Amino acid sequence: MRPIPILTYHQIAQAPASGSPMRSLYVSPSAFALQMQTLSLLGYQGLSMTALMPYLTGEKSGKVVGITFDDGYVNNLDNAADVLKKFNFSSTCYVVSELLGKTNSWDHALGIASAPLMDIFQLKQWLDSGQEIGSHTQHHVDLTTTDTPNSQSEIHNSRIALSQLLNTDVQQFCYPYGRYAPEHVDIVKASGYLAATTTARGKVHNADSVFELRRIPVVRSTSLPQFLLKILTSYEDRYRSA
Helix, strand or coil, X not given: CCCECEEEECEECCCCCCCCCCHHHEECHHHHHHHHHHHHXXXXXXXXXXXXXXXXXXXXXXXXXXXXXXXXXXXHHHHCHHHHHHCCCCCEEEECHHHCCCECHHHHHHCCCCCEECCHHHHHHHHHCCCEEEECCCCCCCXXXXXXXXXXXXXXXXXXXXXXXXXXXXXXXXXXXHCCCHHHHHHHXXXXXXXXXXXXXXXXXXXXXXXXXXXXXXXXXXXXXXXHHHHHCCHHHHHCCC
């Protein structure tokens, strides 16, 4: 298996004013469209995590890139879904099951601007456009500061709730903040997920666990040359030994 990049996005929107907390997590709609167009021109296929699984396990080979969005912002639907559909790409958006239709309340203490999260109707629109929904727990908790029973609830019950609400089998998980311990990997496996992503940087290599998949961040300051470095070279793999 050639190393596979899985891209991480958060908000697809214009960034707030200079000096605002976590401006890096915004990618402008025009930059996102250019990145997707570039992947397509280079012959890559953008895939959701479930569609990517056969490539991760070595059953298939090809020029593929995983595309993921964390948290479930409305601006993903408004500014990314049509672009993905245009290039016949799929992606996975990890949503917080108890905060659907609300805001990124876990960020408020950091001074990060409030942004609306997709509600059930919008999530169904996302699915109807050919995209996938994954789980990001019930409340976007730091699992490493959560006791085992609550961790089990956050991981397991979010999958059950989303599967029932959306009438689809939610198979993908993402650890909030990228924080987790070995016991959380075991809970994810026992809960019926097929894979889980982290915030550890680097491409996915042959021996990597599908329940601790590395990803490549795309942020506001990622220029097109940097984007190409992340996709086409081993640039991100310098973090694998960190």
